Amino acid sequence: MMQTGPGCAEALCDRGLFRAASALQILGGLGEVFAEGLTGIIGAAEAPSEVDASAGDGAFGGTECVSHVEVFISHTWSSARWPKYLSMCYFLNVTLAVKAAWGSYALGVGVLLILEATVSLWAPSDQAEANVKAHLCDRKYLFLFFTELPVLVFFVFFFFGQHISASCWAPSLWLDKLCVHQTNQSLKAQQVAALPVFVARSARMLVLWDDTYFERLWCNMEMATFAKYAASPEKMEFLPLWLAPWLLSSILLDLLGVTFVCSFQKLNTFQNEAQVQDLAHMGAAFFGGSPHVRQFIHMFFEVFPNFLCYLPVALPTMLSFKRKIQGHRLMLEQMASFDLKKAKCSVEADRPLVEEQVALHFQAEKDFEVIVAGATDPAPERVEAVDPREEAIERFNNYVQGPLRAACLDSIGDEQNVPLHLCYVCFLPMSFYAAVNATPYAYRECTLTFDTMGYSSPYHLVATFSLCWLSTQLLVFPVTFPVLLRMLQLVESLTSSWVLQLVLGFLGSALAYAYTFFCAGTIWGCTVVIMQSYSPTWLVIFFFVFALLVLQAWFFFGKRPKRSCSCRCLEPVGGDDTKPMLGLRCYPEGD
Structure with a gap:
């Protein structure tokens, strides 16, 4: 070596x-x-003999x-x-x-x-x-x-x-x-x-x-x-x-959805102001004509119907995520069942050399003292032992199946999860588009000015919409993908028919977008109410909704506590280049 x-x-x-x-x-x-x-x-x-050595x-x-x-x-x-x-x-x-x-x-x-x-x-x-x-x-x-x-x-x-x-x-x-x-x-x-x-x-x-x-x-x-x-x-x-193509396609699909949102808002197709006002008054009538309820419903219906603009991208989004699930699942399954002996070698003469190299890397230098509960005799002193080659290879198999797979799960999650930072990147177009509302000139001298919208100054408007923007971009839109992935996995478990999976997957994708904009409309409505006309009751409602969104984000993206561990192999834990250290490392079972 x-x-x-x-x-x-x-x-x-x-x-x-x-x-x-x-x-x-x-x-x-x-x-x-x-x-x-x-x-x-x-x-x-x-290389072929006819290839020039200097090529x-x-x-x-x-x-x-x-x-x-x-x-x-x-x-x-x-x-x-x-x-x-x-x-x-x-x-x-x-x-x-x-x-x-x-x-x-x-x-x-x-x-x-x-x-x-x-x-x-x-x-x-x-x-x-x-x-x-x-x-x-x-x-x-x-x-x-x-x-x-x-x-x-x-x-x-x-x-x-x-x-x-x-x-x-x-x-x-x-x-x-x-x-x-x-x-x-x-x-x-x-x-x-x-x-x-x-x-x-x-x-x-x-x-x-x-x-x-x-x-x-x-x-x-x-x-x-x-x-x-x-x-x-x-x-x-x-x-x-599969990760980079999936990321780029997700960004482009979100850009397409945002383009539809912008076009429909400009055409005023889904958000006719008079219709929204009528809905707000009708909803407020059920609560004694409360102006706070009217404000909330008005803002909610300014946001929620936008999910309809994402329906054209629901099908390609679903297909993209199905490929993501398949590739992600295959990688984790391969790691869970990894066996060096099953690996292929283009030149079979290399196999014993490579396996010997792996065995040398994962050989155990010492057997450490083992204390058994209830034993009357003292455990023997440390005994020098040299593991056979097969045991060393099995130790490497366990390393891939255990610590390495666990590290991979911590990095990119399992097939029904998407890391939070990737969700933020995928929703960049929506982040940019929604951030327009928080710019200081978005409504100056326009058809809708800050005073006609019920704000005391442009800075009051900017502060309100900035809070709405931060809440939705950090806590709401990222959950779209975990919800969609769970929908698709549910569809796979319900039917094996390709046609039914396609139809139900499209509906699940549409439902995921609808749920996202429902949450967005809710937090926008609560925020506008407390910023325009302060109310202790609505302040409590705002914090309650905000807490639910935080818990939801933690559920989808928070790190889970480690499962019960078993020590199945010696894992390299560092050391210098000339004498690496092997340590007894525990890792989760059943991942």
Whole structure:
């Protein structure tokens, strides 16, 4: 077994074997590096003899010599180019894209405020000033500046964020296609032999998971090596190849739904003011004509009917989520039933070598004292023992089935959950659109002004709608996806008919959106009542509704307490590069 300490890594760097690739190399040419597989299979196979040994110098020369890397990319070459490219865009750019999108929104607010101030100073007449301000307040322009433009910025930075930022914040990366010479067989053989060193000297491992990943013996060896030297299983990040396409499609579908909301509000199809007023008066009549009830019902019906605008996207959303459930479930099932012996190897001669490497990583150096309750004789002293190879491999199987799977669940949840931060990203278009109501000029000099809406000043209006916006965007809209996923799982359990699943799934998707806008209308109504005309009773109602929304968000997104644990294997718990430590680690059963 090759030594993996810092000195060994430095020696490999001096010999030009330990390399790191940049984010631009991996994302360049729209992920061109993923377009073709390796020229020869890592392991015993060689590249075809007719391949020039210097043919791979260009890509290999673009990397730099290092003694450690921040991210080791583990993947299979059986998956297609585009899912990998999108996954790497997600890994490297999604945070930058979200920040850039919100930055463009803030910039748009600043630009329009400057334009409004300029008009106030330089307009030739009051009428001209009013006309210009009316155009600035037109929803058509607000939607363009505050919804479509930020979403466009998000997509630009999602794909080209590293190019725009010149990879200033990108980690160093190890990718086999770039960091292992593909045509120089002598150099390649040395690098393949040093693969455990490269893995051990990586701060994190990024697993680009597809449905064949756990079937690849060399991928499993990479996992075992990293597990030995990693401080915790959380350092191994699983990024399913379905995640990035699902995220992008969800954002586009939400943008389409928001576009319908904007169009219907402009046409006043669903929110005719007179009809809303009639509904408010009729509802208030049941409560003795209370003005507070009338205010609540009026605001509720300003918001709730908007779920109808999402009906056109209910079907594609349902289909997208069904694929998400299938891919997510398959990954967790593969981890739960993982068995190294079932992994495939393109070159069968590699199997004993790889299995021996895994066994060395997971061998137990000592058997520790075991105290049995009620025993009269003292337990024996520590006894040195060497586990056989099969037991070490079984220990690795247990590691994947237990701690690694638990870490994966903590990171991306199970098939009926979506992490909260991803829900926020998916609803960016709605966040941008709803935030227009909280801008200081949204109603100035427009058809509806702050005083006609019942507010004492523009700042009173902005404060009210800002509170409404924060409540809905942080607590309400994110629950749409967990509700929808549970609906789809319920449909799957009720019928196996594809047609019925399609029909019921569409209805479940529509119901999920209706429930979301019901919650949104409720919190908007309560907030407007207490902000426009304070009432102790309605303040209690507001806090009650708010508490229910917080509990709901915790139910869907809060971390659950750990289940009862069993100690089934020794898990690597850190240590230095030359002497990693194995510790007895407990993890949940039955996940």
